[in-house]
Amino acid sequence: MTRLVDTIEDLKAEQRYDSRGVPTVQITVITKGGAVGISLAPSGASRGTREVSELRDGGVGFSGLAVKKIAKNFAVKFLPKIKGVSIFDQDLLDQILTEPDETAKTWGGNFAIATSQAIAKAAALSLHLPLWQYLRQVFHQHSGLAWLPNHKINLCANVLNGGVHALGGPTFQEFWVVSSQGTMAQQLETIAEFYFALRENFKKNKKLTLVGDEGGLVPLRQTGEETLSYLHKMLREKGLLNKLALGLDLAASEFYTKNCYLVDGKKYSREQYIAYILKLQKSYNLAYLEDPAAEDDLKTWLALSEQLAHKVWLIGDDLFTSQGARLKEGIEADLANAILLKPNQVGSVTGLMKTAALAKKNNYKTIVSHRSGETTDTFIADLAVAINADAVKFGPPCRGERLIKYERLLSIEQELNESTKVEF
Ligand code: PEP
Ligand code: CA
Numbered sequence: 202m203t204r205l206v207d208t209i210e211d212l213k214a215e216q217r218y219d220s221r222g223v224p225t226v227q228i229t230v231i232t233k234g235g236a237v238g239i240s241l242a243p244s245g246a247s248r249g250t251r252e253v254s255e256l257r258d259g260g261v262g263f264s265g266l267a268v269k270k271i272a273k274n275f276a277v278k279f280l281p282k283i284k285g286v287s288i289f290d291q292d293l294l295d296q297i298l299t300e301p302d303e304t305a306k307t308w309g310g311n312f313a314i315a316t317s318q319a320i321a322k323a324a325a326l327s328l329h330l331p332l333w334q335y336l337r338q339v340f341h342q343h344s345g346l347a348w349l350p351n352h353k354i355n356l357c358a359n360v361l362n363g364g365v366h367a368l369g370g371p372t373f374q375e376f377w378v379v380s381s382q383g384t385m386a387q388q389l390e391t392i393a394e395f396y397f398a399l400r401e402n403f404k405k406n407k408k409l410t411l412v413g414d415e416g417g418l419v420p421l422r423q424t425g426e427e428t429l430s431y432l433h434k435m436l437r438e439k440g441l442l443n444k445l446a447l448g449l450d451l452a453a454s455e456f457y458t459k460n461c462y463l464v465d466g467k468k469y470s471r472e473q474y475i476a477y478i479l480k481l482q483k484s485y486n487l488a489y490l491e492d493p494a495a496e497d498d499l500k501t502w503l504a505l506s507e508q509l510a511h512k513v514w515l516i517g518d519d520l521f522t523s524q525g526a527r528l529k530e531g532i533e534a535d536l537a538n539a540i541l542l543k544p545n546q547v548g549s550v551t552g553l554m555k556t557a558a559l560a561k562k563n564n565y566k567t568i569v570s571h572r573s574g575e576t577t578d579t580f581i582a583d584l585a586v587a588i589n590a591d592a593v594k595f596g597p598p599c600r601g602e603r604l605i606k607y608e609r610l611l612s613i614e615q616e617l618n619e620s621t622k623v624e625f
Contacts, residue, residue: 219574238323241576249519253309295549336587344558355592362413375450416599448489457495539566582609
């Protein structure tokens with residue numbers, strides 16, 4: 202990739218806080234040439250059981266979620282392993298970072314991913330390249346795919362929140378509007394105007410304009426079906442039905458037990474649940490369904506895939522947890538046709554890219570996603586451009602930690618338009 206030489210000189214780990222006020226880790230990587238990469242780890246609430254684990258201090262404070270003690274040990278332990286290694290050897294560094302050690306399974310979901318991202322940022326700075334451009338080189342190297350042309354990314358915005366992100370809301374976790382027309386700046390404007398109209402409508406109807414963990418408004422004491430019907434009506438009234446598609450992240454593992462699904466107070470057997478989802482899809486023309494079945498209920502996944510895969514993006518999040526091995530099983534069994542990509546589920550930039558490459562080679566759609574506990578780090582915006590993701594899920598245009606990712610996406614779009622003089 203490059204013949205330049207720059208090596209890791211220093212590493213710092215410090216406790217910071219995510220958008221829910223939960224402790225998280227900030228990693229700083231400094232190279233011999235003076236490049237400084239800083240990254241913060243996000244964290245999820247509706248977590249797949251196969252995500253790599255996060256390391257936390259335990260004990261009483263923050264219900265055991267602090268990371269201060271581990272942060273102290275981390276640099277002491279890891280710096281000797283990576284000091285002097287080329288900052289451009291992301292693969293080797295990620296291998297070292299994700300190796301299990303004697304005290305824990307891995308440093309995984311928080312320390313390793315923040316370090317891996319900080320390394321990539323420092324490398325890009327060292328080369329005076331925009332991060333997305335550096336990451337595209339790394340992806341190209343790992344994927345063996347042809348060089349990627351610039352392309353447009355769909356924006357999936359979960360404008361209404363429920364599930365574990367908004368207690369008191371519907372059982373389903375996220376209600377999306379998805380844009381695909383125009384530049385990313387135009388798409389964001391369409392979504393922002395619709396979100397604005399939703400808020401005005403809540404106010405007009407004297408509903409509380411509370412937002413959930415990801416910035417979506419919370420339809421209190423409303424079922425999923427009532428919420429979909431409301432969204433559909435609003436889109437129709439605004440003349441947006443041909444511009445914004447509807448989608449859901451059901452996060453179904455959260456309400457599945459003993460072969461049954463419990464939705465908005467009603468219990469469904471597997472067969473009843475499948476019929477219910479098919480009915481919702483048809484009634485509201487749902488074009489995107491994330492985790493419509495529980496992560497281990499492969500029978501329901503398969504039944505839905507047989508009925509819907511030709512017309513709907515069937516997206517595995519908890520199903521795949523961004524793990525290549527899990528995705529491979531899903532591809533072989535024909536369970537879905539799209540994957541959500543969350544770097545902290547797999548613990549390294551290289552690991553995530555390998556999964557993304559496998560998805561692309563098998564014509565799976567790729568969606569780069571935030572977590573419910575986010576930070577002001579914009580790494581995933583650059584990552585989405587680097588791998589030519591088909592879509593991003595960064596939340597609605599509300600709350601700074603979500604907006605800053607859209608802002609980064611738009612400035613990359615502007616940069617690209619200026620350099621090529623064509624819209625992408
Ligand atoms: C999701 O489930 O897709 C999500 C972003 O939420 P969390 O980060 O809580 O997993
Ligand atoms: Ca999800």
